[in-house]
Amino acid sequence: MNDIVLKAEALTKTYTSAERQLTVLDEVSFEVAQGNTLSIIGPSGSGKTTLLGLCAGLDVPSSGIISLMGLKLNAMSEDDRAYVRNQYVGFVFQNFQLLQTLTALENVMVPLELRGEKNITVKAQHLLDRVGLGGRFNHYPSQLSGGEQQRVALARAFITSPKILFADEPTGNLDGENAALIEELLFGMNREEKTTLVLVTHNLELAAKTERVLRMKGGKLVEDSITALP
């Protein structure tokens, strides 16, 4: 039981707009064990991003329970959830989300700085080396290509050695070559760090590289399959 990192119980999310109620997530339940890799697929609008947001505590469900590392996120304050994320969670976004006013190195260091850790420069430099940006520590995001920015984001995600990494369409904004490189880095680093990975994607090939695939449709979890990994 202890190795369950993420557990969702009957997660439901409804939006009340004007007069109608819109249920975008309908009683979704699943759990993810430590070190597992999992992808969430489904057509556009099926609720993948919504689910990811709830799992990471970026949003609260209308009903149901979401727990991360045994911590029940629903009941926590926004700031407490932020603290939990900082302790256990890493993120990779479709649109990179780097701080424009910080250099690549500084961007990578921020999560550890938030923890108040010292002497982290070497670790950050090492991670940037790992993603192939050894010579670009002091470059600003605007001086980097999209692929390079996403590599900085990967380094930032891994610097805290997170228990779980959430990625929403990490290659969605990239061309084939860059996408392949990011994929390789993502899975590679994930293996090295033994991180649990939750990946949202449209790309079935990419999904096939995870151990488990959840298929969403119309806000419901319609399939939970184990991938036949090569």
Added chain:
Amino acid sequence: MIEYRIKVARPLKNIFTDAWVWRMALRDARHNFSRLFLFAASLITGIAAVVAIGSINYSIQRDLDKNAKELLGADLVINSSKKIDSNLLKLLDSTNTEKAFDADMASMVLFLHNQQSRLIKLTALKGNFPFYGKLETKPANAYALMKSGKFALLDESLATQYEVSTNDSIKVGNTIFKVAGVVTKIPGGGGFTSTISPSVYISMDVLDSTGLVQFGSRVGYSLYLKTKEADTQAIIDKLEPTLKKLNYTFETVKSRKEGLGDALKSVYQFFALLAFMALLLGCIGVASAVHIYAKEKREEVALLRCIGSSGWQAFNIYFIQVFCVGLLGSAIGSALGIAIQQVIPIVFNDFIPAQLQFSLSWEALLEGLLLGSIISVLFTILPLISVRFVPPLSTLRAEVKQVKVVSKTRMVAILLIVLFPVLAAAYQTQSIVTGALFSIGLAVVLAGLYGIGALLLYLSRRFFPHHAAFTFRHALSNLFRPNNQTRVLVVAIGLGAFILATLNIIQNSLLNQVEFQGGKNQSNTILFDIQPKQKEGVLQLIKGTGLPMNQVVPMVTCRLAEVKGKSVETILNDSTDKRPEWAVSREYRVTYRDSLTKPETLLEGKLQRFEKGQKDSVFVTISEAMHETLEVNLGDSLVFDIQGVPIKTFISGIRKVEWSSDPPNFIFVFPSGVLENAPQIWVATTRIEDAVVSSKFQQQLVTRFSNVSLVDLRLILNTVNKLFSKVAVAIRFLSMFSIITGMIVLAGTVSNSKFVRMKEYVLLRTIGARTKQISAITLIEYAYLGFFAAMAGVVLSLGAGWLLTFFFFKIQFSVNAAELLLVTLGVISLTVVIGWLNSRSVISTPPLQVLRKEA
């Protein structure tokens, strides 16, 4: 059922212990410094103005304490309308005091070198006045020379105006004086007094030779006393009963200091509020800029929250930035204020007695810094607080709606922001009421500007010029770009325009009023102090010169002895009696006639002729205002003391009097048949169109009837104009601070919207616009902005000007359209220039750089 943990041990750090937020603030500021600095710059001018005015106030107060005696020139001054009583002087003989005398009166002076003449204040001096301070003259020995015989000293302004130099001669009354020199500084003088009534000084020994002191002439006598410090109060105590009995007043160093302090305080309050207005404008600029800044930082904040920063941490990062630049701005502003203080004496010379000097004031400097820090907290917290509630979810989904959070901090901030202008203005003026009134007034003005601005913008959208040239259309729609600060700018720039335009309207209406009175067929020349035996001669002179005889009125000087059966003494000693002392004890000048004049209307009762035989019943009429002040009504009795003869009267009518039109007008009018034999003088009024005729007439009058004084309304018009110009210079000087603040806010906005503008320009370039067109669009955009702001200011000033002229000045509203147009054009040009200067770099940015940032 599984047990979940819901508590986490989150370490709480405050802004001082959290090194990370400081590091982030610094890192982030590297890229925003110039922009951040523009927020702070909005504060610089306001703080500078407040510090400069405050510093002057402190140094004046200090100087007032130090040089108080020099303001009076003596320890004690006794004033009277009669020659100082010999009994009083005898009383003083036994004390250890030194005496000096002065007598002053209105008189005509004739400048012999150019045969011009005018009404002046004649001051005759005797003794060693002043005991403290110095009467400074040019040449230096002129005062001694004056005392030696028939020599005169002139106020410097008078000498300059009539081009009088030493050794010229002037005629005052029957005597010709040689000019000994000019007075540059005299205790109690200087400032406005010499502008309103310039003085000619002579020795008291030769006063009688002028023949001016005769019956009916109004002379003020003063006795200056130098006592040993400790004696002053003892001497006052000793003299007071006698002074009271004689109806004399006195002034001590302390009362003069307080009086002057009060007068200067109102001047200070007025200018301090003007300066404060510039500061508040800066506050609005800061708040508006920080609001946009916070909006733009939302994405960054969402990411920070995603990776674990708390709401307060995110808030602190940006708060540290804006607070620090705010502090920097205040420091620069305070330093600038001290620098400006060196310039200010030039602008404010006329408000400050010449004896006072300026020095640097640390209190003002500290106040400036403190004020700046308070503002940097207060006006940044509110717009920044939203940062705390940015949902981290917006990293995943761009258009997450931010829920309006009612936070305690926000409520407190709003409350403090509302209170700030009230409290700060109250502190500056040392009066809660003034502070509150000022804040309400300012709120009304700002709301008015905002409303008019919003209406103009709405109209320009509603009636959008779809057929205008591309550049014009595009420039106009630029004003409505997302995150625009157009309305704030209209308010900020509009306030400057508003102050200038209102000032202009008031000046115009005041001048127009005086001119209006001189206009039509009304009198513009008044002859005073005509002795009964001179009456025929003067009238002859008027007729002989071909001038109309508008009014010839007798005037009798008297006092009240009894009101409604109560003696004046009883009323004065009765502390429960609310009637003001001045109204009861003053000297009244009354006339007699059996009809109303043009400026008069009868409100109640009637005019009742005096019929011989019915001895006691003399019926007088009273002016409306005095009927209220003295609390007397139809039928009430009044006993007048007419040169020692008591005359009992009853009130038969109440008149409304249009005081400013066709003088002289009177509070009490007697029926004819009562005062004909009382000692009296005559007043005649006429109208002189031509300046040459006027000058000739005055010259003849002075030569033949040297004691008759002539008031030339044209001269008064001139004086009013001169006075107003002096006030206007000072007001304009301070309203410039508001305008400059508005311009800095504009510069800040331009740099705030830099990126949006760049994108627009790149887009325009891609679709084929040339640099020239892009420049044109920019210029036209600022011209529109300037136009809207100026219009909002001018339209509002028309309303404010009307209210002020109607309710406060009670004069006719008058506008000079050409000058208002000038204000409008000035504001537009300034806006275009500032906008253009700040946009050049944007226009010249290569498009590629913008595309990169887009990613």
